[in-house]
Structure formats: structure tokens, C-alpha cells
Amino acid sequence: MKCVICKNESTIVFKHVPALVCSNCGEKYVEDDVAKDVLKSTQEIFL
Ligand SMILES: [Zn+2]
Numbered sequence: 001m002k003c004v005i006c007k008n009e010s011t012i013v014f015k016h017v018p019a020l021v022c023s024n025c026g027e028k029y030v031e032d033d034v035a036k037d038v039l040k041s042t043q044e045i046f047l
Contacts, residue, residue, distance in 0.1 A: 003027055 003010045006025040013021055018037065020029040 001029075 001010070001020070002008070003022040003024060005022065005027040008022075008024050010025075011023040013023055018030070021027070022029075
């Protein structure tokens with residue numbers, strides 16, 4: 001995956017949160033599907 005911040009072909013890794021983090025600059029990326037799951041989980045908690 002190419003990082004849009006540092007323009008490097010970086011290793012984007014999953015941290016303990018459902019996000020991808022650039023190993024070079026630390027930019028976080030949240031995949032759409034993951035974001036939806038998180039949102040769904042959040043709504044389930046509050047409902
Ligand atoms: Zn980067």
C-alpha cells in the first residue's frame with residue numbers, strides 16, 4: 001500500500017485499533033469496511 005503522506009511504498013500495519021498505520025510516518029488509515037464495523041459496534045453499544 002502506498003502512503004499518500006510520505007509517498008513511500010510503506011508497510012501499513014494493523015495496530016490494536018481497527019486502523020492501518022504507516023510504518024514510516026505514522027499516518028493512520030481506516031478502511032471503509034472497518035469503519036462501518038466500528039460504527040455498527042458503537043451504535044449497538046448505545047442502543
Ligand atoms: Zn507514510
